[in-house]
Amino acid sequence: MSAATAHHDEAHGHEPSYAQQTKSNRLGLWLFFFSELFLFGALFAARFALWGNTRPELSQVLGLIVTSILLVSGYFMYRAEVAIAHDDRKTFLSSLLAAAFLGIVFFVGVVILEWNVFGLELNAFGVEWFGRLKPRDGVYGGVFFAMTGMHALHVLSGVILILFVWNNGRKGHFSPEQHWGVEATALYWHYVDVIWVFFYPALYLIGHLA
Amino acid sequence: MGTGKIILTSSFTRGIIGQAVFAALGIAFINVIRAALGLEATLEPGVVFGALISVIGFLLGAGVFTDWIKWIGGQKTPLRHGTPAGKPEWSRYLNVDYNHKVIGIQYGITSVIILLVGGIFAITFRLELAQPGMQFLDNDAYNTLFSGHGIVMIASILLGVGAMVNYLVPLMIGAPDMAFPRLNAFSYWVAVPSAILILAGMAVGGWDTGWVAYPPLSLRAPLGVQLFLLGFYMNGFSSIAGAINLLVTVATMRAKGMSLFRMPIFVWAAIATALIQFTATQTVGVSLTMAVAERVIGLNFFDPVGGGNPLLYQHLFWFYSHPVVYVFVLPGLGVISELLPVFSRKPLFGYKWIALSSLGIALLGFLVWAHHMFVAGMPNSLRYAFMLSTMFVAIPTGVKFFSWVGTMWEGKLSFETPMLFVLGAISVFLIGGVTGPILANVPTDLHLHDTYWIVGHFHATMFGGFIFPFFAALYYWFPKITGRMYKESLGKLHFWLMTPAFWVMSLGQMSAGIMGMRRRIADYDPALGVANTQMLVTIAGLVIGWSVLIMVYNLVSSARSQEMAAMNPWRSRSPEWQIPSPVPEFNYDVPFEVVGDPYDYGLSDSEYIRMMPAPSGD
Known part of the structure; x- marks a missing residue:
């Protein structure tokens, strides 16, 4: 028993401190972001290789709305991070929920409305609310669904991360000094936002209608 | 606890059961949904989803x-x-273990096992190629075997790179472990189900696209190609996670005083490798995902029938798959640079140049990918650009050769097995190196593209850049890993069988290529006049295969012997040799401080590291 305890103490001495581990984590996360640039960059390159100076016909209003929603959710994520740094747990938790909710709205906007997975139709306020582009519509369908799909996957994983953080925050985890989990999730969320800032014009704005 | 019970409850067994269960669930899930939607029953979507979640x-x-x-x-x-x-x-x-040395050994053993599997594939189709005409394989089996050989060997090499990097780098920089031990375990374990997927792909119909899987052929290939694409894709997670882990480890966990230019030179090679792995791997991931999606969901990227562009696949694919050959060879070249000073008892010639040439090769490697596509129909202007950039690779590579010769020059050379393999590596890599510019030149490449010349060339670079140095590393660090010494006589026998056999094999392949023998073809016309060469190449391949088995026997039997090796049998200055073998759980009981340059062999009173005094009151 005493040998086991001694072993445990020895092992404990080899664990890096929170500050040191966070330093490593931060570098690792940024390297991961840099790595992901090549993933999104390859999709971006595929868009210009296959579409050139053209674009498919998409609902401009819908695109603008989902983009705005995603950007606003970034604000709430930022607010959550600042709140935990100031030990304001109430704002922290409510902002996380707001960010996750807007993330889900964006995801629904892309998958249900833009992708139109249920094949619906609605014309209100002079806007087509359900997309017409289908996955099998040649390179336009291919690239559009690949880019929005890969991005939506990241949004979905971001929402799940935010909800995990919220759940742990609710249980009293995280402190103004130690909240790497919040910081990492916030960075990831902003990163996914910024990717969309490049994807949105590439899909909706650049080029003339095909 | 009995042996049987330990094996049956191990992570390995539980993983395989988990993979089988999830594959079955995935296939069932998709087919139930398809049935509910009233779609016709097809195998492929279920298999793809099952493989993904497996x-x-x-x-x-x-x-x-x-x-x-x-x-x-x-x-x-x-x-x-x-x-x-x-x-x-x-x-x-x-089992899942978080210690970098355990993970390194797991990588190493898996790598050698997969190497043997890939070798068996090669021997099988080499026997078929020994004579013109079809003997015992049909075209489909031949296609599957050479495609499987390619990707299985690549998986083996990536695992071997992981083995060396994981085991050595924390020891060399004085770290207790990698920065992210759990991610490290993930990097190893995700490679296992990926390899299983690839082998399963060979079992369920195989595929006929080679390891490159160019569309539109891969869009029409048998079902096996899907498992190959997914296995290849999943293996990418291993590369990316492992590379990020390595970069963070080197950036944040070096010993006191270990500035960048005082690191053991292998660490520089590992950094250059990781820089390629954690970026370029993403683009091949995109190209493979696109091919899978084009087959299953019908998204159109590559099939010209729907307006797609098959060249796009080749660009994305080679943007990774050319740099990745430097992932294969840079650690091997690092091993050569690491071992030469030890066996020459002289400082490494031009340390900084070697360190920076590794980075140079890694960065140039990103600018040369389209030299694989000179005959693919891309614009002429691109041909010139890529011809030129490819030629530039010879400069940092030449720096390395120059420095190796400079290191050996007037040294006190001794010829134990690791040194023999290092010298073998240099000779073989030279063959691969000088045959490269001939392929980089557009006019000669147009003639030699897809011939056996290419096969000879890249086997020489892979053997010289990875296999020989990897074997040198296995012999060299074997006493460190196990605390035992391998049998020198068997090691030398391995070397003297394998090296001449490899020269014969590689040069034979190239000469057959010049005569017009095409690659990826199961049969050839006796009138080509390459039948004798092919027979010779097959015999040489068999000799290489047997020599590797000798190594496996040597290492396994030596590891079980009772006799302990000396603590520092090579009189190395590197930190990992200044502590007991096998290495204790936390590597260094007391941290060390770097006080000098790593390779000052033969300089009296020069110190590289000094163990720090134990903290007082402990």
């Missing part, structure tokens, strides 16, 4: 995610250390 099943079953799942629930989990109570030490290698 990797998650493996990792869940093996217990790779256990700590992370607890973190999600808000629990803190201390790292497990040492052998679990009541279990033998060897059981660690069958």
Whole structure:
């Protein structure tokens, strides 16, 4: 028993401190972001290789709305991070929920409305609310669904991360000094936002209608 | 606990069960949904989804995610250390373990096993090629075997790179472990179900596209190609996670005084490798995902019928797959640079130049990919650009050769097995190196593209850049890893069988190529006049195969012997040789400080590292 305890103490001495581990984590996360640039960059390159100076016909209003929603959710994520740094747990938790909710709205906007997975139709306020582009519509369908799909996957994983953080925050985890989990999730969320800032014009704005 | 029970309850067994269960669930799930939607029953979508989640099943079953799942629930989990109570030490290698040395050895053993599997594929189709006409394989089996040989060997090499990097780098920089031990375990374990997927692809119909899987052929290939694409894709997670881990480890965990230009030179090679792995791997991931999606969902990227562009696949594919050959060779070249000073008893010639040439090769490697596509129909202007950039690769590579010769010059050379393999590596890599510019030149490439000349060329670069140095590393660090010495006589026998056989094989392949022998073809016209060469190449291949088996026997039997090796049999200055073998759980009991240059062999009173005094009051 005493040998086991001694072993445990020895092992404990080899664990890096929170500050040191966070330093490593931060570098690792940024390297991961840099790595992901090549993933999104390859999709971006595929868009210009296959579409050139053209674009498919998409609902401009819908695109603008989902983009705005995603950007606003970034604000709430930022607010959550600042709140935990100031030990304001109430704002922290409510902002996380707001960010996750807007993330889900964006995801629904892309998958249900833009992708139109249920094949619906609605014309209100002079806007087509359900997309017409289908996955099998040649390179336009291919690239559009690949880019929005890969991005939506990241949004979905971001929402799940935010909800995990919220759940742990609710249980009293995280402190103004130690909240790497919040910081990492916030960075990831902003990163996914910024990717969309490049994807949105590439899909909706650049080029003339095909 | 009995041996049988340990194996049956190991992560490995649980992972395989998890993979099988999840594959079955995935196939069932998709087919139930398709039936509910009234779609016709086809195999492929279910198989793809099943294969995708089967990797998650493996990792869940093996217990790779256990700590992370607890973190999600808000629990803190201390790292497990040492052998679990009541279990033998060897059981660690069958289970998820967080120690970088255990993971390194897991990588190494898996790499050698997969190397043997890929070797068996090669021997099989080499026997078919020994004579013109079809003997015992049909075209489909031949296609599957050479495609499988390619990707299985690549998987083996990536695992071998992981083995060297994981085991050596923390030891060399004085770190107790990698920066992210759990991610490190993930990097190893995700490669196992990926390899299983690729082998399963060969079993369920195989595929006929080679390891490059160019569309539109891969869009029409048999079902096996899907498992190959997915296995290849999943293996990318291993590369990316492992590379990020390595970069963070080197950036944040070096010993006191170990500035960048005082690191052992292998660490520089590992950094250059990681820089390629954590970026370029993403683009091949995109190209493979696109090919899978084009087949299953009908998204159009590559099939010209729908307006797609097959060249796009080749660009994305080679943007990774050319740099990745430097992932294969840079660690090997690092081993050559690491070992030469030890066996020459002289400082490494031009340390900084070698360090920077590794980075140079890694960065140039990103600018040359389209030289694989000179005959693919891309614009002429691109041909010139890529011809030129490819030629430039010869400069940093030449720096390395120059420095190796400079290191050996007037040294006190001794010829133990690791040194023999280093010299073999240089000779073989030279063959691969000088035959490269001929392929980089557009006019000669147009003639030699897709011939056996290419096969000879890249086998020489892979053997010289990876296989020979990897074997040198296995022999050299074997006493460090096991505490035992391998049998020198068998090691030398291995070398003297393998090296001449390889020269014959590689030069034979190139000469057959010049005569017009095409690659990826099961049969050839006797009138080509290459039948004797082909027979010779097959015999040489068999000799190489047997010599590798000798190595495996040598290492396994020596590891079980009772006799302990000397602590520093090579009189190396490197930190890992200044501590007992096998290395203790936490590497260095007391941290060391770097006080000099790493390779000042033969300089009296020069010190590289100094163990720091133990903290007082301890």
